[in-house]
Amino acid sequence: MYLIFTRLFCALFSLSVLNAAKILGIFPAPSISHQIIFQPIWKELSLRGHQVTVITPNPLNDSMLTNLTEIDVSFSYELMANHDVIKNLYVSTSIFGKLWTLHEIGLVVNSYQLECDNVRYLFDNKDINFDLVIVQALYTCNEIMLGFGSKFKSPVIAISSLGVFLHAHDAVGNPTHPVISPDIMLNFSGELSFLDRVKSFLFNFWYRFLYYYYALPKADKIARKYFGEDMPYLGDIEKNISLMMLNVNPIIHTVRPNVPNVIEINQMHIRDKKPLPKDLKDYLDASPRGVVYFSLGSNVKSANLSSNIRQEIIGALGELPYNVLWKWESDYLPDRPKNVMTRKWLPQQDILGHPNVKVFVTQGGLQSIEEAITNEVPMVGMPFITDQPSNIKKIEDLGMGLSVDYKTLKKEQLKKAIMEVAENTKYKENVQKSKAILVDQPMKGVEKAVWWIEYVIRHKGAKHLRSPAADMSFFEYFMVDVVLFLGGCVVLALYLVIKIASLTKNVTKSTKKVKKH
Numbered sequence: 001m002y003l004i005f006t007r008l009f010c011a012l013f014s015l016s017v018l019n020a021a022k023i024l025g026i027f028p029a030p031s032i033s034h035q036i037i038f039q040p041i042w043k044e045l046s047l048r049g050h051q052v053t054v055i056t057p058n059p060l061n062d063s064m065l066t067n068l069t070e071i072d073v074s075f076s077y078e079l080m081a082n083h084d085v086i087k088n089l090y091v092s093t094s095i096f097g098k099l100w101t102l103h104e105i106g107l108v109v110n111s112y113q114l115e116c117d118n119v120r121y122l123f124d125n126k127d128i129n130f131d132l133v134i135v136q137a138l139y140t141c142n143e144i145m146l147g148f149g150s151k152f153k154s155p156v157i158a159i160s161s162l163g164v165f166l167h168a169h170d171a172v173g174n175p176t177h178p179v180i181s182p183d184i185m186l187n188f189s190g191e192l193s194f195l196d197r198v199k200s201f202l203f204n205f206w207y208r209f210l211y212y213y214y215a216l217p218k219a220d221k222i223a224r225k226y227f228g229e230d231m232p233y234l235g236d237i238e239k240n241i242s243l244m245m246l247n248v249n250p251i252i253h254t255v256r257p258n259v260p261n262v263i264e265i266n267q268m269h270i271r272d273k274k275p276l277p278k279d280l281k282d283y284l285d286a287s288p289r290g291v292v293y294f295s296l297g298s299n300v301k302s303a304n305l306s307s308n309i310r311q312e313i314i315g316a317l318g319e320l321p322y323n324v325l326w327k328w329e330s331d332y333l334p335d336r337p338k339n340v341m342t343r344k345w346l347p348q349q350d351i352l353g354h355p356n357v358k359v360f361v362t363q364g365g366l367q368s369i370e371e372a373i374t375n376e377v378p379m380v381g382m383p384f385i386t387d388q389p390s391n392i393k394k395i396e397d398l399g400m401g402l403s404v405d406y407k408t409l410k411k412e413q414l415k416k417a418i419m420e421v422a423e424n425t426k427y428k429e430n431v432q433k434s435k436a437i438l439v440d441q442p443m444k445g446v447e448k449a450v451w452w453i454e455y456v457i458r459h460k461g462a463k464h465l466r467s468p469a470a471d472m473s474f475f476e477y478f479m480v481d482v483v484l485f486l487g488g489c490v491v492l493a494l495y496l497v498i499k500i501a502s503l504t505k506n507v508t509k510s511t512k513k514v515k516k517h
Contacts, residue, residue, distance in 0.1 A: 020067075021131040021457045024122070024152070025054040026145045028113050029136055029161075030076035032058055032298045033367050036269040037161040037247050038136065040446045042068065045453065053130070055119060071118045076109050095185055095203070098385075103215050107222060110144045114226045123151050123227060130154050132457055137164050137244065143219040146237045147227035155461040156237075157453060159245040162366050162387055163253065166204065167211045171238045173469030174259050178204045181256040184386070189254075189393035208474070239470055242462040245449055251434045252369060252394050261465035263452050267438070268445040269367055270374055273353045280325070280351065283341055287323040290358035292418060293351055293377075295327035297363045300384045303329040305406075311335070315411035320418060322358060325351065352377050358422040361414075364388035369395065373435050378427035380417045382406050399430040 023045060027038045035058040043060060046052045046068040057077060059070035113119055122128055133149045136142055137158035149156035158168065163184040169176045178200040182188045186203060188196055212235070220234035231237075242261065249266035258264070276284070284291055294317070296302050305313070317324045318337030326333070328342035336342065348368070352360060352375040362368045364383040369391055372379050379401035381392030392403045402417040421427045443451075456462050475481050 020049045020051060021454075022051045022129065023053070023132045023134065023453075023457075024130040024148060024154075025052060025056075025134045026142070026148060027054065027056045027136040028073065028076065028110060028142060028145060030057045030074075030080050030109065033365055034136070034161040036367065038159065038268075040268055041134075041159075041449050041453070044446055044450050048450065048454075053122070055113065071116070071122075073113045073116055073119070075116075076113060079109050079112060080105065098185065099207075099210070106142060107144070107219060110142060111222060114144070123148070128152075132157065132453070134159060134453070136160070137168050143216065143234055143238065144223045144226075146234060147223045147231055149240070150231050150237050151227050155242040155456050156240065157243045157245065157456055158241050159247075159449070161247050163246060163248055164244070165211075166207050167216070167238075168244065169262075170208075171241055171470065172244050172259055172261055173467030173472070174244075174262050175257050175469075176204065181254060183207065184390070187387070187390040187393075189390045190397055242456050243452060243465070245452065247366065247445075249370065249438055251373065251398070251438050252366065252391055259465070259467040259469070261462050261467070263448070265445040265449050267370055267374070268449070270370060270445075271349065274347065274350050276347065276350050276354070280343075280346070281354075283323065283325065284351070284354045284356050287356050290322045290422060291354070291356050292317070292320060292322050292324045292359045292361060292422070293346075293348075293357050294324060294361040295346065295348060295363075295368070296382065296384070297365045297368060299365075300363050301329045302327060309406055309409055312409045312411045313414060314340075316414035316418070319411070319415055322422065349375070359418050361418065364392040364395070366391060370438070373400070373431055373438055376428060376431050376435055378421045378431050380404065380414070380421055382409075398434060399426060400434060401427055401431075 023042075025038070025042050027035060027042075029035070035056060038056075039058070039060060042052050042054045043062070043065060046065045049067065051067050053069045053071070055071045055073060057072070057074045059072050059074075060068070061070070062068070130148075130152045131154055133152060133154050134157045135145050135148070137160040146156065158164075158171075160168075165185070166176050166183055175181065176183075179192055179197050182192065182196075182200040183203060186196075186200055188200065192200065216235050216238075223234055224231055243263060244261065245263045245265050247266055247268060248264050275281070294302070294313075296305075302310075302313075314333075314335055314337060317326070317340055320339065322339070324337075324340040325346065326340055326342045327344075327346050327348075329344050331344075333340070333342050349371050351357060352371055357375075357377055359380055360368075360372045360377045361380045361382065362372065364381045365388060369379070379392075379395055381388075381395055381401060381403040382405075383389040383392045383403065384406065392401075395401045396403055401421055404413050404417050469477055
């Protein structure tokens with residue numbers, strides 16, 4: 001209650017300077033690991049007195065938030081399940097296959113969400129307006145939702161729960177050097193080999209061709225069905241983004257140069273510890289030798305693993321001298337070892353905060369890694385999709401844990417990795433060093449995000465922060481025309497030199513013949 005009253009007081013104070021704004025938040029991705037990044041933002045905006053409307057598959061349903069209206073699109077989870085999206089992402093071996101999956105299912109999910117009655121009411125009712133639109137920026141999936149910015153003629157802020165693809169950087173003129181800042185789908189980490197540099201260079205061209213000549217025109221065609229034919233081209237709306245917020249941190253992500261309207265935020269979902277349920281607390285307290293916490297996150301569910309992988313994991317966990325707490329999403333775990341407790345859902349942050357947890361076996365999601373670092377728990381990574389492989393590679397490089405490959409996993413490998421991380425103190429020491437860097441910031445992630453959101457509201461956009469690069473064509477930005485002009489000048493100069501030399505030679509020969517005669 002004290003926290004609520006404090007925030008209400010802050011809201012009243014802030015509103016003396018900033019009038020309450022009407023904000024539309026569009027966070028359509030059916031993934032709780034993404035939604036938990038955005039939930040604190042729309043909650044805080046509501047507490048500060050703004051009238052907030054949110055489209056989300058994971059509504060808070062908090063009666064205390066009287067300024068918040070949530071449009072529930074949780075049916076999107078069923079759409080994802082019906083299309084086997086997660087399975088297709090980690091089964092597909094090609095980047096093209098992964099991008100195709102993300103884009104096509106994104107169009108399907110967004111289309112169904114826009115057909116929802118409560119969503120249609122927003123763009124069909126002429127009396128509704130908003131001062132700001134916040135759109136989740138997620139790879140190549142949510143471009144259609146940018147149409148709301150055009151519909152309400154309001155500034156647009158894009159916010160991502162991790163990094164973004166090349167086209168999002170292009171929209172704000174952010175540098176995308178293929179070696180210094182390779183795209184997140186390439187999963188490169190550390191120093192790139194020559195072959196990696198070639199791949200990244202070619203990917204920068206291939207991706208842009210795919211996006212600008214296929215994905216974006218297709219999304220634009222679908223968007224016009226909902227927002228009308230008078231809507232500007234979706235690519236032009238995309239380039240009108242006032243601000244882009246990226247949930248990245250200096251531990252996992254490569255440092256990159258950003259233009260002024262790209263804001264880095266992190267630790268958005270980190271909260272104060274809550275008391276554990278009695279059964280979990282008793283289990284952890286009664287494990288003096290230590291506990292291994294095993295969770296593959298909300299997208300890659302342990303219960304969906306193949307029987308071969310499951311048996312290797314069970315074999316490894318059963319031979320550990322520690323108790324194991326495993327997030328297992330079904331009622332029954334075949335051949336469950338005696339030292340393993342399973343639960344369909346577990347309060348991960350609170351568990352990681354228990355002093356008896358020695359190792360966290362994780363899929364390598366960004367949010368899970370931030371929670372592990374914050375609670376000083378070393379990791380064993382088992383990556384599957386999107387940014388997870390590069391995240392775990394960085395964990396290894398920094399000495400905060402080890403990795404195993406689920407495709408070739410044997411119980412001896414997993415057991416050896418867990419034992420090494422649990423028994424060798426260097427891994428925990430390195431996590432502690434990373435925590436000291438991660439948490440040493442002038443303000444919390446949510447505070448930073450809300451400050452910049454209100455900055456855009458105050459100034460009715462942020463065009464003054466916009467980089468000139470955002471309005472340049474590919475040829476202008478990379479000075480292709482200048483290079484071609486200078487190259488042409490060099491060729492012309494060489495041609496003239498050769499011609500003059502040839503003429504001089506001929507004149508000299510003629511002169512010698514005249515003298516001889």
